[in-house]
Amino acid sequence: MDQFPSPLAALAWLLEAGVDEALDDRAVDRFAVPQPPPAKLAGTPSTVGRPMPPPQPVRATVSVEAAMIDAARQLADSCADLAALERAIRAFDGGGLKAGALNTVIADGIAGAPLMVIGEAPGAEEDAKGLPFVGRAGQLLDRMLAAIGYSRTTNAYITNVIYWRPPGNRKPTVAETALCRPFVERLISLCEPRVILLLGGTPSTALLDSKVGITRLRGQWHSFLGRPVMPSLHPAYLLRNPAAKADSWRDLLALQARLTADD
Numbered sequence: 001m002d003q004f005p006s007p008l009a010a011l012a013w014l015l016e017a018g019v020d021e022a023l024d025d026r027a028v029d030r031f032a033v034p035q036p037p038p039a040k041l042a043g044t045p046s047t048v049g050r051p052m053p054p055p056q057p058v059r060a061t062v063s064v065e066a067a068m069i070d071a072a073r074q075l076a077d078s079c080a081d082l083a084a085l086e087r088a089i090r091a092f093d094g095g096g097l098k099a100g101a102l103n104t105v106i107a108d109g110i111a112g113a114p115l116m117v118i119g120e121a122p123g124a125e126e127d128a129k130g131l132p133f134v135g136r137a138g139q140l141l142d143r144m145l146a147a148i149g150y151s152r153t154t155n156a157y158i159t160n161v162i163y164w165r166p167p168g169n170r171k172p173t174v175a176e177t178a179l180c181r182p183f184v185e186r187l188i189s190l191c192e193p194r195v196i197l198l199l200g201g202t203p204s205t206a207l208l209d210s211k212v213g214i215t216r217l218r219g220q221w222h223s224f225l226g227r228p229v230m231p232s233l234h235p236a237y238l239l240r241n242p243a244a245k246a247d248s249w250r251d252l253l254a255l256q257a258r259l260t261a262d263d
């Protein structure tokens with residue numbers, strides 16, 4: 001029996017799984033694509049039956065990535081002010097991400113504000129408008145900030161660890177966040193926020209180099225570039241798990257106390 005009752009049902013299933021963009025003009029039948037030949041077996045008795053070691057693209061890939069990160073860091077560090085940094089980010093290709101996005105989404109709010117909020121990556125609405133956190137999660141974020149006396153129009157600055165919408169709203173990869181990190185760091189140095197709020201696991205693990213998940217990381221103060229950082233739950237997660245709002249509220253109160261203590 002067919003797994004899907006109709007092509008429309010198959011399409012709906014794909015959309016739900018986040019496959020919402022065509023990468024090519026023509027469909028590719030992956031089952032028809034020739035498979036690589038099986039690994040050759042060496043002829044000596046000691047290695048008979050063991051596959052030959054694969055070719056070694058890994059080290060080459062790692063050094064290409066390291067070179068790209070170096071280039072991004074040099075570019076970011078050469079930017080004397082925010083305008084220059086914005087131009088540099090817009091001219092950057094984000095390791096290919098830019099090609100699939102409508103807009104480069106850098107930041108919204110007051111540069112130089114005491115609070116900087118760093119999220120994951122633009123979604124579809126952010127990509128369309130060129131501004132971070134303008135969809136449903138963004139509206140919840142605005143309400144969360146308002147509850148502790150902050151807003152993007154008066155005293156907060158909002159950005160992400162990635163400046164382009166990943167295809168199908170997938171999570172950014174470690175390589176993508178590593179490539180953008182020099183720009184995030186430069187943005188922080190130029191804006192000099194007193195306190196940073198990280199929203200969700202992606203920015204928290206990317207910037208704090210932590211292997212611990214966000215549910216264990218949240219609610220504790222960390223330090224990044226010499227500034228106090230609070231990792232907390234992403235508003236998109238809170239929309240799906242309203243019971244977690246109590247934890248989020250505790251984090252927001254700690255954030256507010258730190259910001260007002262420094263006044």
Ligand code: URA
Binds near residue numbers: 119120121122126134
């Ligand atoms: N989620 C994010 O992490 N960032 C945005 O800009 C929008 C949604």
